[in-house]
Amino acid sequence: MxxxxxxxxxxxxxxxxxxxxxALGFFFFWIVTVSGVYLFAFFDTGIEAAYQSVEWITRNAxxxxxxxxxxxxxxxxxxxxxxxxxVLREFSLDRYRGTRWFSWMSGVPLVAFIYVAGITGxxxxxxxxAQHVAVVSARLLDVLPIFGEPIERxxxxxxxxSSRFFTLLVFLHIAVPLMLLAAMWIHIRRVSRPRVNPPRLxxxxxxxxxxxxxxxxxxxxxxxxxxxxxxxxxxxxWWFLPxxxxxxxxxxxxILATLAAVFVMxxxxxxxxxxxxxxxxxxxxxxxxxxxxxxxxxxxxxxxLVPRTDALPFPHQAAVNPDLCVSCGVCMGACPSSTPFRRTxxxxxxxxxxxxxxxxxxxxxxxxAANLTGKSRVLILACDHGAAAHRKRDAVVMPCVAMSPPSxxxxxxxxxxxxxxxxxxxxxxxxxxxxxIRWTKERFAGERDPYLRARVPRDRLTExxxxxxxxxxxxxxxxxxAEIVSRLPSAERQSxxxxxxxxxxxxxxxx
Amino acid sequence: xxxxxxxLAQFGILFFVISVAxxxxxxxxxxxxxxxxxxxxxxxxxxxxRRAACRPLTEEEIADLPPNMRRTEICPRRRPPVxxxxxxxxxxxxxxxxxxxxxAGDGPSRIHxxxxxxxxxxxxxxxxxxxxxxEGFDYTASRHVVLAPAQHAVIDFKTxxxxxxxxxxxxxxVGAIQAN
Numbered sequence: 001m002x003x004x005x006x007x008x009x010x011x012x013x014x015x016x017x018x019x020x021x022x023a024l025g026f027f028f029f030w031i032v033t034v035s036g037v038y039l040f041a042f043f044d045t046g047i048e049a050a051y052q053s054v055e056w057i058t059r060n061a062x063x064x065x066x067x068x069x070x071x072x073x074x075x076x077x078x079x080x081x082x083x084x085x086x087v088l089r090e091f092s093l094d095r096y097r098g099t100r101w102f103s104w105m106s107g108v109p110l111v112a113f114i115y116v117a118g119i120t121g122x123x124x125x126x127x128x129x130a131q132h133v134a135v136v137s138a139r140l141l142d143v144l145p146i147f148g149e150p151i152e153r154x155x156x157x158x159x160x161x162s163s164r165f166f167t168l169l170v171f172l173h174i175a176v177p178l179m180l181l182a183a184m185w186i187h188i189r190r191v192s193r194p195r196v197n198p199p200r201l202x203x204x205x206x207x208x209x210x211x212x213x214x215x216x217x218x219x220x221x222x223x224x225x226x227x228x229x230x231x232x233x234x235x236x237x238w239w240f241l242p243x244x245x246x247x248x249x250x251x252x253x254x255i256l257a258t259l260a261a262v263f264v265m266x267x268x269x270x271x272x273x274x275x276x277x278x279x280x281x282x283x284x285x286x287x288x289x290x291x292x293x294x295x296x297x298x299x300x301x302x303x304x305l306v307p308r309t310d311a312l313p314f315p316h317q318a319a320v321n322p323d324l325c326v327s328c329g330v331c332m333g334a335c336p337s338s339t340p341f342r343r344t345x346x347x348x349x350x351x352x353x354x355x356x357x358x359x360x361x362x363x364x365x366x367x368x369a370a371n372l373t374g375k376s377r378v379l380i381l382a383c384d385h386g387a388a389a390h391r392k393r394d395a396v397v398m399p400c401v402a403m404s405p406p407s408x409x410x411x412x413x414x415x416x417x418x419x420x421x422x423x424x425x426x427x428x429x430x431x432x433x434x435x436x437i438r439w440t441k442e443r444f445a446g447e448r449d450p451y452l453r454a455r456v457p458r459d460r461l462t463e464x465x466x467x468x469x470x471x472x473x474x475x476x477x478x479x480x481x482a483e484i485v486s487r488l489p490s491a492e493r494q495s496x497x498x499x500x501x502x503x504x505x506x507x508x509x510x511x
Numbered sequence: 512x513x514x515x516x517x518x519l520a521q522f523g524i525l526f527f528v529i530s531v532a533x534x535x536x537x538x539x540x541x542x543x544x545x546x547x548x549x550x551x552x553x554x555x556x557x558x559x560x561r562r563a564a565c566r567p568l569t570e571e572e573i574a575d576l577p578p579n580m581r582r583t584e585i586c587p588r589r590r591p592p593v594x595x596x597x598x599x600x601x602x603x604x605x606x607x608x609x610x611x612x613x614x615a616g617d618g619p620s621r622i623h624x625x626x627x628x629x630x631x632x633x634x635x636x637x638x639x640x641x642x643x644x645x646e647g648f649d650y651t652a653s654r655h656v657v658l659a660p661a662q663h664a665v666i667d668f669k670t671x672x673x674x675x676x677x678x679x680x681x682x683x684x685v686g687a688i689q690a691n
Contacts (some may be wrong), residue, residue, distance in 0.1 A: 007524075010517070010520060010521060010524065011521055015521070017525075041552050073533075073536065074529055074533050074536070077532045077535075077536055078528070078529055078532070081532055114541070129537075132543055142623070144535050148612070148618070149556060149621070150554070150556075150621060150623045152554070152623055153556070153623065154552055156552065156554055156667065156678075157665055157678050192561045205518070205521055205522050205525050206525055206529075208525075209522060209525035209526040209528075210529055212526055213526065213530050213533050216530075217530070217533050217534075219533075219536070222537075227663065228662070228663055229661045229662055229663055230543065230544050230549075230550050230661050230662075230663050231543055231544075232542060232543060232544040232545075232546070232548075232660075233540050233541070233542050233543070233662045234540070234541050234543055235536075235537030235540055235541075236537065236540075236541040237536045238534060238535045238536070238538075238539075239532070239533075239536060244541075246542045248625075298680075308623075315589065380573050388653060470533060488669060
């Protein structure tokens with residue numbers, strides 16, 4: 001997390017590679033694919049021809065094909081690194097349970113596909129490393145009681161290996177990445193606005209860095225394979241081939257069983273323990289005109305527009321899929337009906353969270369406002385996953401700050417409930433609900449419906465994006481904001497009188 | 512200027528990460544085989560002779576069979592195991608019965624075992640019994656071999672070639688068969 005914040009400062013939040021890990025995974029996949037297609041033009045299948053063609057690529061045509069080979073190899077390794085970090089990050093941010101189980105579980109086979117694609121790639125070179133990988137792979141596969149003749153017998157002597165073996169390998173090395181691409185597409189099916197391309201500047205920097213490494217430290221072969229000898233020392237690729245560095249004494253069955261157990265356990269993580277899901281958002285048709293804003297803003301594609309089912313004169317209405325809804329409340333913040341200014345007996349909106357409806361949000365706001373005293377009363381709208389989630393006295397805590405409609409800030413300031421409002425969400429680029437920070441910023445900037453009205457004094461509003469590990473920084477920024485607010489001149493605002501405020505807290509109805 | 516320095520720093524970080532990734536791509540070196548060591552692999556697939564377990568059918572059994580399937584002898588589907596011994600310099604490296612493969616036990620017996628030997632001269636002897644009725648061994652072969660460090664020597668078995676095949680004999684390498 002600290003490393004991520006450091007990269008935030010160096011790269012800027014928009015370019016931080018840690019916030020682009022999924023997109024970088026796609027980016028490296030395309031680098032590997034394009035470089036692989038180019039290399040295939042020069043590759044020859046055959047026991048001796050395979051090695052010789054790769055040597056020609058590396059030595060004779062180093063300035064184009066050789067560099068491309070290094071690109072192909074290093075990009076695939078960094079892809080593995082990026083995918084590993086992506087898995088760890090999503091796990092550490094608790095973004096793998098509940099509705100997110102699909103993306104998590106569909107991501108598990110991706111790792112297996114990447115490994116299989118990488119391992120078959122090493123075979124193709126048919127150098128001493130390839131020989132070691134081929135023999136150990138065959139030994140591992142022979143443990144499974146599904147092959148008649150042991151596969152390892154194919155690598156007994158130089159005469160036992162056919163050139164057609166390389167044709168099969170080329171097929172595998174193309175087919176597996178194609179399956180990987182299909183699995184990647186499935187992986188992001190349930191993600192709204194998935195990022196599959198990193199920012200161009202970051203992509204350019206990465207390409208330049210790989211090019212520099214490819215020239216300084218080109219990928220090389222390790223001497224031709226010879227089945228009449230055993231490669232005694234091999235430079236293993238510890239990214240792809242850590243299992244190939246285990247001693248012979250470790251039984252193949254134990255290795256495969258451990259691998260299978262790890263994969264099953266990782267795939268089952270979303271249910272270990274079962275995730276207690278809050279109630280899904282509910283549509284109140286009486287207040288929904290099918291405007292599509294909640295559909296647009298939902299980070300999980302859990303809301304769709306469907307034909308109207310009541311008598312109101314609108315063609316569509318919003319419909320929530322409870323299986324996909326994580327109850328982040330972003331839809332409530334997007335609904336134009338979600339305004340605390342409404343003078344109804346029971347405050348209702350078009351789409352609401354049963355566990356924290358707009359009415360309760362306004363009540364909490366009023367209760368917290370009643371606690372504020374002093375020269376600079378700062379009311380905090382806090383994300384449950386951010387640095388201010390622990391605050392009770394001066395904060396209204398919600399699943400995502402994008403749940404609070406911009407009109408709530410207008411309400412707080414125009415009703416003189418506080419002198420300033422601090423919106424304190426997750427760390428930038430680590431938004432628990434993916435799009436909460438982005439939507440909040442765009443709404444405040446007037447770029448996304450519902451806008452924060454122009455009359456809201458911006459100097460009385462601040463945004464603080466910090467994770468629970470950054471409480472000190474968040475508190476410092478909050479104190480600085482309170483200091484600024486204390487120096488602002490008193491504005492003429494429509495203040496709720498004390499009695500009125502007490503009534504509101506009691507009844508939840510405000511004027 | 513500041514933008515340039517910032518870009519350079521960003522490039523430097525990415526270059527460092529990719530350099531480390533490229534280093535791990537072939538370091539540290541893995542030693543797959545100790546120095547001055549060779550490997551002897553005994554690997555073959557051979558079905559034992561099941562005729563030893565055949566017996567003549569009685570008159571009653573023959574009469575019970577459909578007319579078009581009548582025969583005088585019946586043999587079990589399951590093959591007997593193959594018994595193999597491998598000795599190097601007089602020491603027994605392997606000795607065991609190889610069960611037939613397949614659910615019904617009618618497939619060939621298989622073995623794929625590797626043994627590490629010190630490089631140098633060795634006397635290798637291999638024996639096989641594939642017929643339970645045989646006393647002693649049906650196939651035996653022996654070689655005096657000189658193994659270089661990291662050499663991979665193979666003992667195969669090919670019925671068509673007459674028995675054991677040593678890779679050290681070259682392409683034609685049929686071992687000295689001493690059928691009992």
